Amino acid sequence: MEIMGLLDSSYVFSLNRVEGALYGGYAGDLPETVSVPHITSSKILVSNNAFKDDQYGVYLDATFESGATCQVVSNDFQNITNIGIYLGTGTSHCIVAGNTETTIQNLGTDNVIVNTGKGMYAAKSGCTIALKKDKS
Numbered sequence: 001m002e003i004m005g006l007l008d009s010s011y012v013f014s015l016n017r018v019e020g021a022l023y024g025g026y027a028g029d030l031p032e033t034v035s036v037p038h039i040t041s042s043k044i045l046v047s048n049n050a051f052k053d054d055q056y057g058v059y060l061d062a063t064f065e066s067g068a069t070c071q072v073v074s075n076d077f078q079n080i081t082n083i084g085i086y087l088g089t090g091t092s093h094c095i096v097a098g099n100t101e102t103t104i105q106n107l108g109t110d111n112v113i114v115n116t117g118k119g120m121y122a123a124k125s126g127c128t129i130a131l132k133k134d135k136s
Contacts, residue, residue: 001025004062005034006042017050024051025058027070029090038063038090044070052078056086057102063090064108070094077102087111 001013004027018024025046030037039062051057057077060070070091077084077100084102087094091108104113 001046003027003039003044005030005036006039006044006068007036008040009042010045011042012045012047013049014045014047015049017052018054019052021054023056023059024049024054026056027060027062029062038065039068041066042068044068046070046072046075048074050076050078051080051084052076054080055082056080057084059083059086059088060091060094061086061088064092064094068092072096072099074098076100 001016001018001024003011013025027039027044044060046058057075057080058072064070070093072085072094073096080102082103083105085096085099085104087096087104087106087108089107092110094108094111096104096106096111096113106113
Protein backbone atom coordinates (compact mmCIF):
# COMPACT_ATOMS: atom_id res chain seq x y z
CA MET A 1 0.00 0.00 0.00
CA GLU A 2 1.36 3.41 -0.95
CA ILE A 3 -0.80 6.53 -0.72
CA MET A 4 0.19 10.04 -1.78
CA GLY A 5 -1.73 13.12 -2.81
CA LEU A 6 -5.39 12.21 -2.19
CA LEU A 7 -8.13 14.77 -2.81
CA ASP A 8 -11.78 14.15 -1.86
CA SER A 9 -11.21 10.39 -1.84
CA SER A 10 -11.84 7.30 0.23
CA TYR A 11 -9.02 4.76 0.32
CA VAL A 12 -9.51 1.27 1.79
CA PHE A 13 -6.67 -1.21 2.35
CA SER A 14 -8.27 -4.30 3.86
CA LEU A 15 -7.94 -8.10 4.07
CA ASN A 16 -4.34 -8.24 2.83
CA ARG A 17 -1.26 -10.16 3.94
CA VAL A 18 2.00 -8.21 3.74
CA GLU A 19 5.28 -10.01 4.47
CA GLY A 20 8.92 -8.97 4.47
CA ALA A 21 8.44 -5.37 3.29
CA LEU A 22 10.16 -2.20 4.44
CA TYR A 23 6.70 -0.59 4.83
CA GLY A 24 3.57 -2.72 5.02
CA GLY A 25 1.53 0.39 4.33
CA TYR A 26 2.82 3.89 3.59
CA ALA A 27 1.21 7.31 3.16
CA GLY A 28 3.37 10.34 2.51
CA ASP A 29 3.47 13.76 0.91
CA LEU A 30 4.41 14.55 -2.67
CA PRO A 31 6.60 17.53 -3.61
CA GLU A 32 4.86 20.89 -3.15
CA THR A 33 5.06 21.43 -6.92
CA VAL A 34 2.40 18.72 -7.43
CA SER A 35 -1.20 19.99 -7.51
CA VAL A 36 -2.32 17.80 -4.57
CA PRO A 37 0.78 17.05 -2.44
CA HIS A 38 -1.09 16.14 0.78
CA ILE A 39 -4.04 14.02 1.97
CA THR A 40 -6.88 16.53 1.53
CA SER A 41 -10.58 16.04 2.41
CA SER A 42 -10.07 12.27 2.27
CA LYS A 43 -10.60 9.20 4.42
CA ILE A 44 -8.14 6.32 4.81
CA LEU A 45 -9.13 2.94 6.27
CA VAL A 46 -6.49 0.27 6.99
CA SER A 47 -8.25 -2.75 8.48
CA ASN A 48 -8.09 -6.51 8.95
CA ASN A 49 -4.63 -6.92 7.43
CA ALA A 50 -1.76 -9.18 8.51
CA PHE A 51 1.66 -7.51 8.59
CA LYS A 52 4.47 -10.01 9.17
CA ASP A 53 8.26 -9.63 9.24
CA ASP A 54 8.12 -6.01 8.02
CA GLN A 55 10.33 -3.21 9.34
CA TYR A 56 7.29 -0.93 9.67
CA GLY A 57 3.65 -1.99 9.63
CA VAL A 58 1.54 1.10 8.85
CA TYR A 59 3.58 4.28 8.34
CA LEU A 60 1.46 7.42 7.94
CA ASP A 61 3.73 10.42 7.38
CA ALA A 62 1.47 12.58 5.23
CA THR A 63 0.02 16.00 6.00
CA PHE A 64 -3.73 15.72 6.60
CA GLU A 65 -5.70 18.78 5.47
CA SER A 66 -9.32 19.96 5.24
CA GLY A 67 -10.84 17.27 7.43
CA ALA A 68 -8.78 14.30 6.24
CA THR A 69 -9.00 11.33 8.63
CA CYS A 70 -7.71 7.79 9.00
CA GLN A 71 -8.61 4.60 10.81
CA VAL A 72 -6.13 1.81 11.53
CA VAL A 73 -8.26 -0.96 13.03
CA SER A 74 -8.18 -4.72 13.64
CA ASN A 75 -4.80 -5.41 12.05
CA ASP A 76 -2.44 -8.24 13.03
CA PHE A 77 1.22 -7.25 13.49
CA GLN A 78 3.73 -10.13 13.77
CA ASN A 79 7.52 -9.75 14.12
CA ILE A 80 7.61 -6.07 13.17
CA THR A 81 11.25 -5.06 13.63
CA ASN A 82 10.80 -1.31 14.12
CA ILE A 83 7.41 0.39 14.59
CA GLY A 84 4.03 -1.26 13.99
CA ILE A 85 2.04 1.96 13.56
CA TYR A 86 3.62 5.37 12.94
CA LEU A 87 1.50 8.53 12.90
CA GLY A 88 3.68 11.44 11.74
CA THR A 89 3.46 15.09 12.75
CA GLY A 90 1.08 15.93 9.87
CA THR A 91 -1.56 13.35 10.82
CA SER A 92 -4.71 14.36 12.64
CA HIS A 93 -7.99 12.81 13.69
CA CYS A 94 -6.78 9.24 13.18
CA ILE A 95 -8.31 6.36 15.14
CA VAL A 96 -6.11 3.39 16.02
CA ALA A 97 -8.10 0.59 17.65
CA GLY A 98 -8.31 -3.16 18.12
CA ASN A 99 -4.93 -4.05 16.62
CA THR A 100 -2.69 -6.77 18.01
CA GLU A 101 0.10 -5.75 20.33
CA THR A 102 2.65 -3.58 18.53
CA THR A 103 4.74 -0.47 19.02
CA ILE A 104 2.90 2.74 18.16
CA GLN A 105 4.49 6.14 17.67
CA ASN A 106 2.00 9.01 17.62
CA LEU A 107 3.40 12.43 16.72
CA GLY A 108 0.17 13.78 15.23
CA THR A 109 -2.63 16.00 16.52
CA ASP A 110 -5.98 14.83 17.92
CA ASN A 111 -5.32 11.16 17.15
CA VAL A 112 -7.09 8.56 19.32
CA ILE A 113 -5.48 5.25 20.29
CA VAL A 114 -7.65 2.65 22.07
CA ASN A 115 -7.73 -1.07 22.89
CA THR A 116 -4.25 -1.95 21.81
CA GLY A 117 -1.25 -3.70 23.33
CA LYS A 118 1.94 -2.08 24.58
CA GLY A 119 3.01 1.08 22.82
CA MET A 120 5.61 3.79 22.60
CA TYR A 121 3.79 7.09 22.58
CA ALA A 122 5.47 10.36 21.71
CA ALA A 123 2.25 12.33 21.78
CA LYS A 124 1.81 16.05 21.30
CA SER A 125 -0.84 17.95 23.23
CA GLY A 126 -4.31 17.33 21.92
CA CYS A 127 -3.76 13.59 21.44
CA THR A 128 -5.96 11.14 23.26
CA ILE A 129 -4.62 7.79 24.38
CA ALA A 130 -7.00 5.36 26.10
CA LEU A 131 -5.65 1.90 26.81
CA LYS A 132 -7.81 -1.00 27.86
CA LYS A 133 -7.21 -1.77 31.54
CA ASP A 134 -5.85 -5.15 32.50
CA LYS A 135 -8.55 -7.17 34.29
CA SER A 136 -6.10 -8.95 36.62
